[in-house]
Amino acid sequence: TKISGVELRRIAMPLVAPFRTSFGVETSRDVLLVRVVTPDGEGWAECAAMSEPRYCSEYVDGAQDVLRKFLVPALPKDGVDAQAVGRILHPFTGHRMAKSALETAILDAQLRAAGESFGSFLGAARDRVPCGVSVGIMDSVPELLDAVEGYIAEGYVRIKLKIEPGWDIEPVRVVRERFGDELLLQVDANAAYTLTDAQHLAKLDEFGLLLIEQPLANDDVVQHAQLAKLLRTPVCLDESIESATDAAAAISLGACSVINIKPPRVGGYLEARRIHDLAAAHGIPVWCGGMLETGIGRAANVALAALPGCTLPGDTSGSSRYFATDLTEPFVLSDGHLDVPTGPGLGVEPLPDVLREVTTSSEWIAL
Ligand code: OSB
Ligand code: MG
Known part of the structure; x- marks a missing residue:
């Protein structure tokens, strides 16, 4: 080109x-x-x-x-x-x-x-992907319950709660109690804790979470391996994984049993696919994360989310979760799924x- x-x-x-x-x-x-x-x-x-x-x-x-x-x-x-x-x-x-x-x-x-479409190029195994939604930290529990209820009503198949010290065990408990054990639920700390919080984070074990994402600092991969031994909740890494090399190291250390793949964080869709393939070879489930993208970034993420190793719902939400007017034709959830674009390139x-x-x-x- x-x-x-x-x-x-x-x-x-x-x-x-x-x-x-x-x-x-x-x-x-x-x-x-x-x-x-x-x-x-x-x-x-x-x-x-x-x-x-x-x-x-x-x-x-x-x-x-x-x-x-x-x-x-x-x-x-x-x-x-x-x-x-x-x-x-x-x-x-x-x-x-x-x-x-x-x-x-x-x-x-x-x-x-x-x-050729992104999905075809990357090796998509399906034509639509199940979608989760990332729910921010709120000022109060009632506000959180309203937000989660709204997303469930829209069809999202998985809820991710953002947590931090002071907003963790209680919000998870009330969401679990209100919406039941069947709800696919996970949390994301964005590096807000340290290994000394292990006993506190172990209180999340009773809620049957899919995973806890990036509990510790970005460069605390060894500590994540230690934490993983102290929790029943599977540890997922986001910020710590900047390359396939990082992913290989984290997997062999036992620092994570799940990986959030965000193509931009790892340098692009080709490196993202290498991490997907590496994780699949190790039996590590992966899912496609998000960075509050417009339809341009979302199109490529939805294509990645359709790869066979992306066995957990991603943070690939519909356009309306982010913007009143998206930059592209909006991505609209149907039965909790987004269609993988089929047009040439990004398809949008x-x-x-x-x-x-x-x-x-x-x-x-x-x-
Ligand atoms: O940690 O996954 C994260 C958004 C911006 C930066 C980091 C993160 C997030 C999200 C939202 O959790 C993902 C999305 O819906 O795009
Ligand atoms: Mg994250």
């Missing part, structure tokens, strides 16, 4: 409700879109980096800077295959979300030109009117 240039476009997407986690509150998504232009067409991707470096070290201004200064200029002028992008960008350390956005936009352009594109409305800036980087 010969690339003539790359547009870096910033959009502001207000969330339908504030989303609170142990690391902060999001009220609006400041998204960097990457559009790759080739002689045969274009390719789109969105960068998952958030406005502040709290979930991980990347943040959206930094991602735009590294793309402009280093990643885009490193692309060969005579054309590049998406499969080669990872190797070309490898000399630049870190910045996986920025790298993922560039690789994904190139892959989208390539697949659109070839008439930004709606021109919405794109114009939400754009806050744009720059063009010629190659």
